[in-house]
Amino acid sequence: MPSLRFFALIRLLGLSVTLGLIAGCSSIEPWVKPYERANLADPIMSFSRDPINATYMHHVYQAREGARGAEGSGGGGCGCN
Amino acid sequence: MLVALKAVAEAAVAVINRTIIVGLIGFNIITSAMAAILPEERADVMYHSYDGGGITIDGPSVLVRKSVNSDVSVSAQYYVDQISSASIDVMATASPYSEERTEYTFSADYLVNKTLISGGYTNSTENDYDANTYFFGISQDFFGSLSTLDLSFSYGEDDVGNVTDSSFSETAEHRGFQFSWTQVVTRSLLMNFNYHIITDKGFLNNPYRTVRYYDPGVSKGYSYQLEQYPETRSSQAIAVKSRYFLSYRAAIGVEYRYYTDTWEIDAHNLEFNYTHPWRDNWTFEVKYRFYTQNAANFYSDLFAFENAQRYLARDKELSEFESTDIGFAISYEFQPHWFNWAEKGSINLAWDFINFDYSNFRDVTQSGYTVGSEPTYSFDADVIRLYFSLWF
Numbered sequence: 001m002p003s004l005r006f007f008a009l010i011r012l013l014g015l016s017v018t019l020g021l022i023a024g025c026s027s028i029e030p031w032v033k034p035y036e037r038a039n040l041a042d043p044i045m046s047f048s049r050d051p052i053n054a055t056y057m058h059h060v061y062q063a064r065e066g067a068r069g070a071e072g073s074g075g076g077g078c079g080c081n
Numbered sequence: 082m083l084v085a086l087k088a089v090a091e092a093a094v095a096v097i098n099r100t101i102i103v104g105l106i107g108f109n110i111i112t113s114a115m116a117a118i119l120p121e122e123r124a125d126v127m128y129h130s131y132d133g134g135g136i137t138i139d140g141p142s143v144l145v146r147k148s149v150n151s152d153v154s155v156s157a158q159y160y161v162d163q164i165s166s167a168s169i170d171v172m173a174t175a176s177p178y179s180e181e182r183t184e185y186t187f188s189a190d191y192l193v194n195k196t197l198i199s200g201g202y203t204n205s206t207e208n209d210y211d212a213n214t215y216f217f218g219i220s221q222d223f224f225g226s227l228s229t230l231d232l233s234f235s236y237g238e239d240d241v242g243n244v245t246d247s248s249f250s251e252t253a254e255h256r257g258f259q260f261s262w263t264q265v266v267t268r269s270l271l272m273n274f275n276y277h278i279i280t281d282k283g284f285l286n287n288p289y290r291t292v293r294y295y296d297p298g299v300s301k302g303y304s305y306q307l308e309q310y311p312e313t314r315s316s317q318a319i320a321v322k323s324r325y326f327l328s329y330r331a332a333i334g335v336e337y338r339y340y341t342d343t344w345e346i347d348a349h350n351l352e353f354n355y356t357h358p359w360r361d362n363w364t365f366e367v368k369y370r371f372y373t374q375n376a377a378n379f380y381s382d383l384f385a386f387e388n389a390q391r392y393l394a395r396d397k398e399l400s401e402f403e404s405t406d407i408g409f410a411i412s413y414e415f416q417p418h419w420f421n422w423a424e425k426g427s428i429n430l431a432w433d434f435i436n437f438d439y440s441n442f443r444d445v446t447q448s449g450y451t452v453g454s455e456p457t458y459s460f461d462a463d464v465i466r467l468y469f470s471l472w473f
Contacts (some may be wrong), residue, residue, distance in 0.1 A: 004449035010237060022325075030225030036268045038275035039326035044356045044364065045271060047322055047334070052125040052158075052251045053466050060131060060464055064437065066374050066398055067348035069277035070232070072259055 111216045119154040119192050120146050121473045133435065133462020135167040140181075142468075152193070156201075158186040169458060170397075173445045174291065174305065182207045188216075196221040199233070209288075210240040214255070231261035231325070243288045252283035253283030269326040275317045286310030292395040293445070294384035295452065303383065309393045316342035332356045340374075346399065348374035354408075362414045366431075370406040382443050397458065401440040408433040417471060424472045434466040 032040075039045065048054035058071045123146055130139040140161035148154045152277040160183070167177035188201030197220040205212040219235030235257040243249035259277045266272050291305035320338040327333060333355050354368035377399040379392035410431035417426040436459065443455040450456070 005452050028224050030227050032227060032265050032268050034225070037265070039269045040265060040271055042326065042330070042332070043329070044332040044358060045324050045326055047271075047273060047324060050125065050126050050429065050468070052142055052468060052470075052471065053429070056127070056142065056466060057433070057464070060433075061372075064398060064435075064462075065348065065404070066342075066344075066346040066377065067316075067318065067338070067350070067372075067373060069257070069279050069316060069340070070259070070275040070320035070338055072233070072261055072275055072277065 119148055119152075119190055119197075120156070121152075121472060122146055122148055123470060125468055125470045127468035129468055130465040131462060133464075134437070134460035135169065135172065135177075137165045138162050139473065152191060154192075156188050156190075158184075160184040160186075165283055169444060169446060169460075170290070180207065181211075190256070190429070195226070196220065204284070209244050210239065211242075212237060212239040218259075227265040229261075229263040230265075231240060231259070233257075233259045233261075238285070241284050241288065241417070242278075245289075249288060251284035251288070253281060253285060255282075256280045271324045273320075273322040275318075275320040275322075277320075279316045279318075281314040283312060285312065285314060286394070290396060292384060292393045294387050294389060304387070308395060309391070311344070311392055314343055316340065330358055335447045344399070345378040346374055346376070362413070364410075364412040366408075366410040367414075368408040370407070370408070371403070372406075373403045374401065376401040377442060380441075382441050395442075396438055397442040400442040402442070403440075404435055404437045406433050406435045420471065420473075422473055426472070427470045429466070429468050429470065431466040433462075435462045435464060436460075437462070 043049055061071075062068050086380040094460070110302065125142075125144045127142040127144075129142060131137070132139075140163045142158065142160045144156065146154060146156040155292065162182040162184075164180040164182070166180070171177060173422040182205060184203065184205040186201060186203040188199060191198045199218040199220070200217075201212045201216050203212075203216075205214075214235055214237035216233060216235040218231060220229060220231045222229050231366040235255070237255040239255075241249075241253060257279045258276065263273045266291065285401075287310050288307075290308050292308050293303045293305050296302065296304035302411070318338055318340045320321045320336065322334065322336040324332055324334045334353070335432040336350075336352040336354075338348075338350050340346070348369060350372040352368060352370040354366060356364065356366045358364045377394060379390065380394045380396070380399045382395060382400070384390070384393060406430065408431065412427050412429045414425060414427045417423045420426075439457050442458050443453070445455055445459040447455050
């Protein structure tokens, strides 16, 4: 089943990348300096500016669709729990 | 017969119940991508409304987040669904009904250096369904906060009842594991990768809902029997999101998700959105979202005969269909002088128009057709959110 092989590969890749990055994190210099992040800090760059609204829409989709999951990660300091 | 009608009338309630549990898993493991800070201190009060396909669901929602000190933040949410249903399933076999679901969520975040540890609990209650979900997450920054790793786990247990049978008692369990990586790519581009596994075990179908099968012995040519789902389900979803800051101060977002599960449902959804601030106080947003899925391997609109196979489903959520969503949102930000403790406030209106178009779910309320040749079903839904927010 191609999808199972695909996700097994994704898991292996994710684990490798995560361990590699954690092991080598002290040697990588941030390529976007803190003083260059004004655009990223703008509230319009948040993946979900208002958690109460984003959570509700995820609920609507999940109630009407067969798919579920991977909606997470608020981003941009949105504070989604 | 009356009992049967009542049972079918309640069917959609249990469907909503079951999907809520899945929803809670997804909701509870959402964590902040910028982990080295506590969540914003804010309060939101919302009225929400869903109106489509003969179903109206509305109610209030209140979410409050407050920091206890510089390391700890707590939150509480209250949410209500008031449901009035005359959906196609109900109209085909029973009478309209009303129902209410109440949900409470409590959570806490603990900040240690660049690590955010989160935990929480959600309870959802209806007259025939009680669900409890617990979640735990950890979020860590790397590379001068250019990267954020989120790992989270959730566990839920449900008690399933039946309003027409007081002796009916079943349980279900749900487990979710989520991996999320958020990356600052350039000074204007943010990306997120998300992988989410969910497993279910126990009573996963609806105690009321039925499937139809050919029955030449009755005048209309078909009859109904109770549906039967497998007792396990495992799903995987992978999503990629990005947001790009445009030079004139606007943002464009693109999101894609691929989903697959052991019921052989494969789904894809793609979204484009655009956010445009105007003057000092206004923000406008538009979005387009497309969703498509194939049917579960035990779904059929019309089975050949009674007990045609071990597992049987005719939920349109498990059929093959497409949906398109066009959404608009407008926000007005202001200084709330009457609350001198508040930093800012906003009032927001968001409106989504969603069309659902089913490929193999037929509208049996249409007359004049031979069995199995009724037109396929489709409907439109309006989803409205009106909410007021205060930051403090």
